[in-house]
Amino acid sequence: MYQQVARVRHDEGMSKQPKYRQVADALRREIDNGTYPPGSRLPSESELSARFDASRNTVRSGLGLLVSQGLISSSQGLGYEVAKHEVFELNASRFENLTFPQNGDAYSTDVTNAGRRPSQTFRVELQPAPAYQAERLRVDAGSTTVLRFCHRFVDDVPWSTQATHYPEWLLQQGPRLAEPGDIAEGTTRYLASLGVEQIGYFDEIATRMPTPEEARLLEVGAGVPVLLWTRTGYSKDRPIRCTVTTFRGDLNRMNYEIGNLSARGEEPQ
Amino acid sequence: MYQQVARVRHDEGMSKQPKYRQVADALRREIDNGTYPPGSRLPSESELSARFDASRNTVRSGLGLLVSQGLISSSQGLGYEVAKHEVFELNASRFENLTFPQNGDAYSTDVTNAGRRPSQTFRVELQPAPAYQAERLRVDAGSTTVLRFCHRFVDDVPWSTQATHYPEWLLQQGPRLAEPGDIAEGTTRYLASLGVEQIGYFDEIATRMPTPEEARLLEVGAGVPVLLWTRTGYSKDRPIRCTVTTFRGDLNRMNYEIGNLSARGEEPQ
DNA sequence: TGCATCAGCTTGTACCAACAAGTTGAGCAA
DNA sequence: TTGCTCAACTTGTTGGTACAAGCTGATGCA
Numbered sequence: 001m002y003q004q005v006a007r008v009r010h011d012e013g014m015s016k017q018p019k020y021r022q023v024a025d026a027l028r029r030e031i032d033n034g035t036y037p038p039g040s041r042l043p044s045e046s047e048l049s050a051r052f053d054a055s056r057n058t059v060r061s062g063l064g065l066l067v068s069q070g071l072i073s074s075s076q077g078l079g080y081e082v083a084k085h086e087v088f089e090l091n092a093s094r095f096e097n098l099t100f101p102q103n104g105d106a107y108s109t110d111v112t113n114a115g116r117r118p119s120q121t122f123r124v125e126l127q128p129a130p131a132y133q134a135e136r137l138r139v140d141a142g143s144t145t146v147l148r149f150c151h152r153f154v155d156d157v158p159w160s161t162q163a164t165h166y167p168e169w170l171l172q173q174g175p176r177l178a179e180p181g182d183i184a185e186g187t188t189r190y191l192a193s194l195g196v197e198q199i200g201y202f203d204e205i206a207t208r209m210p211t212p213e214e215a216r217l218l219e220v221g222a223g224v225p226v227l228l229w230t231r232t233g234y235s236k237d238r239p240i241r242c243t244v245t246t247f248r249g250d251l252n253r254m255n256y257e258i259g260n261l262s263a264r265g266e267e268p269q
Numbered sequence: 270m271y272q273q274v275a276r277v278r279h280d281e282g283m284s285k286q287p288k289y290r291q292v293a294d295a296l297r298r299e300i301d302n303g304t305y306p307p308g309s310r311l312p313s314e315s316e317l318s319a320r321f322d323a324s325r326n327t328v329r330s331g332l333g334l335l336v337s338q339g340l341i342s343s344s345q346g347l348g349y350e351v352a353k354h355e356v357f358e359l360n361a362s363r364f365e366n367l368t369f370p371q372n373g374d375a376y377s378t379d380v381t382n383a384g385r386r387p388s389q390t391f392r393v394e395l396q397p398a399p400a401y402q403a404e405r406l407r408v409d410a411g412s413t414t415v416l417r418f419c420h421r422f423v424d425d426v427p428w429s430t431q432a433t434h435y436p437e438w439l440l441q442q443g444p445r446l447a448e449p450g451d452i453a454e455g456t457t458r459y460l461a462s463l464g465v466e467q468i469g470y471f472d473e474i475a476t477r478m479p480t481p482e483e484a485r486l487l488e489v490g491a492g493v494p495v496l497l498w499t500r501t502g503y504s505k506d507r508p509i510r511c512t513v514t515t516f517r518g519d520l521n522r523m524n525y526e527i528g529n530l531s532a533r534g535e536e537p538q
Numbered sequence: 539t540g541c542a543t544c545a546g547c548t549t550g551t552a553c554c555a556a557c558a559a560g561t562t563g564a565g566c567a568a
Numbered sequence: 569t570t571g572c573t574c575a576a577c578t579t580g581t582t583g584g585t586a587c588a589a590g591c592t593g594a595t596g597c598a
Contacts (some may be wrong), residue, residue: 045578057555204358253474326584346550
């Protein structure tokens with residue numbers, strides 16, 4: 001019923017590597033050396049199948065490797081495209097600078113200055129504190145917090161999600177935090193005007209592959225990790241907010257300027 | 270010659286999702302809710318095949334998804350294991366603190382303080398500057414630089430690779446830079462003792478999937494991104510070094526302390 | 539006891555076949 | 569010209585088979 005084809009034992013040279021890896025490696029080389037520049041299309045599976053004398057499944061395994069490494073992406077009906085990245089730099093140590101004046105919220109300012117067009121959707125709700133945020137805000141897990149959630153785009157490409165939790169006690173001083181809608185001058189500035197000044201922050205940066213939910217919101221395919229940025233802001237007494245931002249790892253880079261950098265071009269001020 | 274089996278059209282409820290995704294989602298849920306805790310083994314492909322009434326290929330596709338997301342890993346002959354992470358925190362703003370005294374190099378100090386055992390292999394060579402480093406050191410691409418390369422382990426697990434490039438002109442003041450072997454007091458301290466003081470640095474943090482070379486050195490499987498950390502150190506006049514570190518993303522987190530954090534437990538000093 | 543072997547499990551590689559579903563452009567009809 | 573249909577491409581999903589290769593524990597021989 002099933003006829004096993006005679007398996008030829010090639011063994012030319014040493015190879016050793018399985019065929020699907022050879023396919024992946026060959027294509028990777030050709031992508032690296034510019035045979036297939038960023039944005040260009042790879043030959044179709046059946047063409048590659050002929051070229052490498054491999055079955056379509058084997059070629060697919062090889063292509064799957066490159067996809068999971070973020071080098072290429074595929075779309076049904078179209079083919080495989082070589083990934084192209086245009087990274088956006090976020091200066092985290094200048095972002096929300098405590099002494100520097102700025103108009104509106106820090107995100108719009110930063111993106112506009114880079115000559116790109118920012119847009120965002122916005123949501124405010126009361127939520128029990130997740131364990132991660134509760135620990136950083138020094139409140140009980142499950143206690144009420146104000147969640148202000150942003151889904152941000154740059155030139156209509158999904159860019160990041162940002163969830164800031166504020167402890168409940170802060171509402172007595174800053175009731176507008178819990179009201180829906182933007183706070184025009186920025187929440188940090190708003191709180192400062194009420195005497196709750198953020199005089200320092202603690203940043204944590206991690207990376208991992210996106211959850212299905214994150215992959216949906218950020219519209220990333222397989223092979224693109226996310227950058228996780230947690231900023232806990234402190235007043236002179238205690239933590240006043242915890243912001244968790246998820247970035248598309250292929251489009252973002254974070255910068256920190258520490259110490260005296262007068263030898264650099266632009267002054268860190 | 271080939272007999273196509275009657276394809277039953279289930280369509281219970283809505284499903285819509287392909288079967289291999291359903292397998293992946295079901296397993297993900299069971300991993301999340303603790304049915305399969307970190308470190309435990311998943312049922313074998315054939316067991317899952319029976320449970321989900323799917324072919325082994327379909328089950329493998331589902332498992333492959335979870336592998337590429339870093340949730341599980343597989344080894345031939347053994348099966349699939351749920352990934353367990355024990356993250357190591359690296360305080361980047363305290364690391365190589367300019368004013369804080371320390372013994373030996375910053376890495377060993379940091380790891381030892383965390384109660385873990387550091388080890389490393391080390392290499393020094395003269396190398397033409399790659400474009401990336403040349404740009405940051407403000408020298409011509411291809412001009413000579415000193416490369417000091419570290420491959421670091423924590424408790425014998427590959428942890429990070431670190432490549433520091435120094436511009437050639439620095440050799441006149443610090444000839445020991447180009448000599449093989451460690452510099453006991455740390456290179457930053459050594460240079461400072463010669464009057465080349467690093468008074469500030471510029472950090473860049475990015476993430477991506479590892480290259481095959483990086484995957485080999487860090488022994489990461491598919492689905493684990495790397496964290497890329499570039500630190501450019503400045504004297505009062507110009508850049509004096511450029512360090513590129515690659516971390517396993519599943520084992521590391523970076524921290525920055527900015528501003529006044531007296532409200533936190535430990536004093537940032 | 540100690541050690542080598544092997545059966546029986548596991549995943550890895552490679553192939554075949556069929557059909558579903560998305561995209562595009564050619565070509566025809568209004 | 570405009571708009572629709574459809575053929576001919578593309579990748580996506582799912583099934584099947586066979587064998588290679590790694591791991592483990594049981595078995596049996598020396």
